[in-house]
Amino acid sequence: MGRSPCCEKAHTNKGAWSKEEDDRLVAYIRAHGEGCWRSLPKAAGLLRCGKSCRLRWINYLRPDLKRGNFTADEDDLIIKLHSLLGNKWSLIAARLPGRTDNEIKNYWNTHIRRKLIGRGIDPVTHRPIADDASNVTISFQPDAHPPPPPQQLKPPRCPDLNLDLCISPPCHQEEDHPQVELKPVVVKREVLQAGHGGGLCFGCSLGLQQGAAGCSCINSHFLGLRVGILDFRGLEMK
DNA sequence: AAATGATACAACCGCACATAG
DNA sequence: TCTATGTGCGGTTGTATCATT
Numbered sequence: 001m002g003r004s005p006c007c008e009k010a011h012t013n014k015g016a017w018s019k020e021e022d023d024r025l026v027a028y029i030r031a032h033g034e035g036c037w038r039s040l041p042k043a044a045g046l047l048r049c050g051k052s053c054r055l056r057w058i059n060y061l062r063p064d065l066k067r068g069n070f071t072a073d074e075d076d077l078i079i080k081l082h083s084l085l086g087n088k089w090s091l092i093a094a095r096l097p098g099r100t101d102n103e104i105k106n107y108w109n110t111h112i113r114r115k116l117i118g119r120g121i122d123p124v125t126h127r128p129i130a131d132d133a134s135n136v137t138i139s140f141q142p143d144a145h146p147p148p149p150p151q152q153l154k155p156p157r158c159p160d161l162n163l164d165l166c167i168s169p170p171c172h173q174e175e176d177h178p179q180v181e182l183k184p185v186v187v188k189r190e191v192l193q194a195g196h197g198g199g200l201c202f203g204c205s206l207g208l209q210q211g212a213a214g215c216s217c218i219n220s221h222f223l224g225l226r227v228g229i230l231d232f233r234g235l236e237m238k
Numbered sequence: 239a240a241a242t243g244a245t246a247c248a249a250c251c252g253c254a255c256a257t258a259g
Numbered sequence: 260t261c262t263a264t265g266t267g268c269g270g271t272t273g274t275a276t277c278a279t280t
Contacts, residue, residue, distance in 0.1 A: 015273085016248070038265060054266080055249070090268060101268075106247050
């Protein structure tokens with residue numbers, strides 16, 4: 001069967017966007033707002049795929065984008081969030097206003113990865129490269145766990161993040177990374193798990209003082225998730 | 239000045255998820 | 260419940276620019 005292509009490839013431009021195309025796209029979205037990307041190119045008079053329009057808008061044309069170099073604080077925050085979330089660039093980007101997932105992903109691959117390797121830190125596990133892998137730690141590598149049989153792929157929905165193995169409170173102080181500052185931010189999926197048996201919110205479990213900014217026990221926010229008691233699965237590792 | 243290699247980043251591709259019918 | 264469709268995400272590629280020889 002297969003899916004129909006997202007657009008008519010024979011009649012779409014590819015490659016770098018011209019100034020005129022940018023102008024058209026911006027003008028259209030200003031007039032009509034975002035959404036319905038599939039029909040947008042035609043409506044806006046663009047010979048582009050809808051996905052391409054969306055990407056161009058989100059990554060480069062949106063007015064709230066912060067361009068320019070990443071600050072040291074942003075570097076640290078990205079490293080910290082990556083150690084918690086892995087390659088979930090969209091979640092990481094949600095914590096960095098004005099930055100896009102694509103931008104962060106590129107920055108990670110070109111700068112931070114190298115920086116960590118230079119420091120002798122594995123950019124995937126965030127542990128010293130020579131370190132023995134026997135100690136259990138957070139790993140976002142799919143290969144860290146044998147692939148489950150197909151029938152187990154659905155629930156739980158994030159096989160690449162074994163949340164059973166505890167994102168545990170940093171009983172030792174984290175020397176390398178500053179504490180993540182937790183502020184509410186709008187993200188797409190919110191998971192409310194009232195009554196979920198856990199006790200500590202994710203923020204507290206990461207070592208935040210209860211009641212401090214980011215403690216969702218009281219404030220109900222962590223990593224952009226408005227929650228009562230956060231269900232880790234709600235982090236939605238898609 | 240030209241050739242070559244390295245780097246940075248914009249853009250594309252394919253897949254998975256959400257949802258409407 | 261199933262299928263089709265639209266959207267979003269992450270990995271990868273292509274190419275422009277910079278650095279080095």
